[in-house]
Amino acid sequence: MNITDIIATTDGRGALKTKVVIIGAGPAGLTLALMLQKQGIECVIIENRSREYVENRVRAGLLEQNTVEVFEELGVAERLHKEGLVHHGCYIAYNGVVQRIDFQKHTQREVTIYGQQEVVKDLIQACLDRKIEILFEADATQINDFMSNEPSVSFTHLGQNNILHCDFVAGTDGFHGLGRKMLPKESYNEFKIEYPFSWLGILAYSKPSYDELIYAFHNNGFALASMRSEKVCRLYLQVPNDEKIDNWSDAKIWSELENRLEIELDKGEIFEKSITPMRSFMIDNLQAGRLFLAGDAAHIVPPTGAKGLNLAIADVRNLAKAIVEYYKNGSEESLKNYSEKCVARVWRVQDFSNFMTYLCHKQAENGSFEQLLQKSKFDYLRISEAYQKTIAENYVGLPYEAF
Ligand code: RFL
Numbered sequence: 281m282n283i284t285d286i287i288a289t290t291d292g293r294g295a296l297k298t299k300v301v302i303i304g305a306g307p308a309g310l311t312l313a314l315m316l317q318k319q320g321i322e323c324v325i326i327e328n329r330s331r332e333y334v335e336n337r338v339r340a341g342l343l344e345q346n347t348v349e350v351f352e353e354l355g356v357a358e359r360l361h362k363e364g365l366v367h368h369g370c371y372i373a374y375n376g377v378v379q380r381i382d383f384q385k386h387t388q389r390e391v392t393i394y395g396q397q398e399v400v401k402d403l404i405q406a407c408l409d410r411k412i413e414i415l416f417e418a419d420a421t422q423i424n425d426f427m428s429n430e431p432s433v434s435f436t437h438l439g440q441n442n443i444l445h446c447d448f449v450a451g452t453d454g455f456h457g458l459g460r461k462m463l464p465k466e467s468y469n470e471f472k473i474e475y476p477f478s479w480l481g482i483l484a485y486s487k488p489s490y491d492e493l494i495y496a497f498h499n500n501g502f503a504l505a506s507m508r509s510e511k512v513c514r515l516y517l518q519v520p521n522d523e524k525i526d527n528w529s530d531a532k533i534w535s536e537l538e539n540r541l542e543i544e545l546d547k548g549e550i551f552e553k554s555i556t557p558m559r560s561f562m563i564d565n566l567q568a569g570r571l572f573l574a575g576d577a578a579h580i581v582p583p584t585g586a587k588g589l590n591l592a593i594a595d596v597r598n599l600a601k602a603i604v605e606y607y608k609n610g611s612e613e614s615l616k617n618y619s620e621k622c623v624a625r626v627w628r629v630q631d632f633s634n635f636m637t638y639l640c641h642k643q644a645e646n647g648s649f650e651q652l653l654q655k656s657k658f659d660y661l662r663i664s665e666a667y668q669k670t671i672a673e674n675y676v677g678l679p680y681e682a683f
């Protein structure tokens with residue numbers, strides 16, 4: 281009998297127990313579950329949305345080679361390799377003057393374009409095939425006794441209140457989740473920047489008229505040309521934070537994209553449109569007792585560096601390793617070092633994401649000191665292999681051994 285059946289038959293009062301309760305079925309929670317299951321460690325995922333909702337949430341698109349390798353090791357990369365687009369470089373443009381960053385030359389590594397919805401679909405299917413319990417539409421409401429060795433998670437599911445006991449709780453429940461709220465306030469410092477601009481993102485049935493991603497600074501604001509397949513484009517425009525999506529007709533979006541990217545686009549049907557604020561956020565401690573945070577629950581980076589999902593996977597790789605060591609040989613060493621190890625990489629990624637954001641977005645008046653410094657960075661980028669390499673090695677993802 282699985283947990284869902286037990287809950288249904290015990291009126292919510294049965295004593296439910298597993299080794300690890302994972303809150304949130306995003307990329308972080310699902311990947312952690314697969315890593316633990318591979319090592320024979322039982323876990324249950326509690327997700328407050330429906331399966332359909334999480335499988336269709338439009339977000340990231342770019343996977344580091346590190347992330348792809350993790351998915352390969354977990355045996356969930358088959359469709360990714362079939363449908364994902366491998367890129368060996370990207371373009372960075374300043375008012376139409378384009379510089380290619382050659383990942384192959386500078387790092388011998390590559391990135392893969394594959395939508396987060398597809399990643400989540402593959403991970404959920406693998407979890408279900410491997411008999412990992414995912415409770416959808418189950419809302420975690422409280423994390424109890426996590427400073428003891430017998431924590432538990434209270435949640436509501438199918439109108440019933442339940443408690444699931446465990447050895448460890450993973451808070452992989454995103455930026456608005458419960459995990460970070462439970463962490464004692466005095467256990468961490470919080471850092472954040474709220475940028476004075478947002479991204480208007482679209483998905484369109486269009487053939488990409490570019491072979492690699494284009495990050496474009498333009499006097500009207502930043503634009504990014506990405507893609508999902510040979511038939512679907514993903515494009516973004518910098519807009520003010522108070523911008524209303526209704527102010528942007530499809531025709532205006534296409535015209536502004538062509539203007540800022542300075543290329544001709546295949547202007548197909550736009551089937552998704554949304555505005556996302558840009559923020560950097562982190563806390564510098566991810567653990568209290570038996571509660572461990574990972575992914576967006578602990579940090580947000582502006583998407584200009586394409587790092588959020590990749591960082592979430594780096595976190596859970598550390599967490600899975602630490603939990604496995606605990607069960608295999610009783611060592612708590614990696615559990616103790618978990619937070620410090622993750623935070624070192626988070627700082628690196630925060631710096632790169634912040635750098636790319638300031639480099640590429642329009643922030644200052646033409647002719648101002650700030651704008652001329654910004655232009656100077658692009659002039660330098662065109663002549664400096666070292667500068668290109670710095671961007672390339674951060675963009676493709678620094679090795680896990682480094683951070
Ligand atoms: P998620 O994906 O937010 O998942 C958290 C899950 O927890 C659930 N939840 C709860 N469940 C039960 N009880 C509760 N009390 C709960 N509270 C929350 C939520 O329903 C959800 O299912 O976090 P996770 O797993 O840490 O994954 C992080 C990534 O989603 C995120 O970092 C990326 O999308 C960021 N990102 C990008 N990352 C990349 O690596 N490459 C990219 O190209 C990239 N592009 C992007 C992006 C994010 C964007 N937006 C929309 C913010 C582009 C954009 C526009």
Ligand code: PHB
Pocket residue numbers: 339340341342493506507514583584585586
């Ligand atoms: C995307 O394809 O959605 C994407 C790609 C690169 C970024 C951000 C988003 O930097």
